[in-house]
Amino acid sequence: MTDRKDELAANLARVESRIAAACAAAGRGRDEVTLIVVTKTYPADDVRILSGLGVRHVAENRDQDAAPKAAECADLSLAWHFVGQLQTNKVRSVVGYADFVQSVDRVRLVTSLSREAVRAGREIGCLIQVAFDAGDSGRGERGGVAPGGVAELAELIARSEGLRLGGLMTVAPLTGEYAGRERAAFERLVDLSTDLRRTYPAANMVSAGMSADLEQAVAAGATHVRVGSAVLGVRPGLG
Ligand SMILES: *Cc1c(COP(=O)(O)O)cnc(C)c1O
Numbered sequence: 535m536t537d538r539k540d541e542l543a544a545n546l547a548r549v550e551s552r553i554a555a556a557c558a559a560a561g562r563g564r565d566e567v568t569l570i571v572v573t574k575t576y577p578a579d580d581v582r583i584l585s586g587l588g589v590r591h592v593a594e595n596r597d598q599d600a601a602p603k604a605a606e607c608a609d610l611s612l613a614w615h616f617v618g619q620l621q622t623n624k625v626r627s628v629v630g631y632a633d634f635v636q637s638v639d640r641v642r643l644v645t646s647l648s649r650e651a652v653r654a655g656r657e658i659g660c661l662i663q664v665a666f667d668a669g670d671s672g673r674g675e676r677g678g679v680a681p682g683g684v685a686e687l688a689e690l691i692a693r694s695e696g697l698r699l700g701g702l703m704t705v706a707p708l709t710g711e712y713a714g715r716e717r718a719a720f721e722r723l724v725d726l727s728t729d730l731r732r733t734y735p736a737a738n739m740v741s742a743g744m745s746a747d748l749e750q751a752v753a754a755g756a757t758h759v760r761v762g763s764a765v766l767g768v769r770p771g772l773g
Pocket of ligand 1: 572574595617618705743744745746760761762763764
């Protein structure tokens, strides 16, 4: 446990200095970027250690894993972000612990989130996940809506009870015109955010960048980076 604490502290310090350096290089204040640690596949004990090390935001991508972990960590004052593809049959559970759902990408999900948030007496911050690799279906391989679908979802979220429009999120695309061009994809997300804020000034979250590309995200103007493996270690298998 102490070893793990030392390991996480060292990793966290490295990520912190990367974020600080990226902010400095971009002429941004360190307080303009929030670190969200993605704890998926790692145990609640790690979340507890991270909380002790000053982490305030954590993210998960599977309800089956996240729900018990969040329950075990309910005594910690953490903000929980849900970042995975979300089926409507999991929405009731997710709304029970998530403060933010960053993967909102379709009308049916908004309707369901609103209904369950109202039922639970909670307010959920919603980020629209934008897919820059969306094909003719208008949806990305790993979830997300094409840029052209953002306005409709934003309007619906903004007038849905129990929901608050937080902003936009993306995962750097592996295919399509932005493959291998993370910085360009993140800049496009920031442009979309600028448009969105003309109508919804409070929807100012721009969630982009992971362990491999957080520098590009900070340079582009991201307000939230989601970092997993650089803090917790490389996940065995897919996760
Ligand atoms: C796993 C995950 C991350 C973190 O990825 P790392 O490469 O481990 O930093 C960020 N965002 C989403 C949506 C994820 O699923």
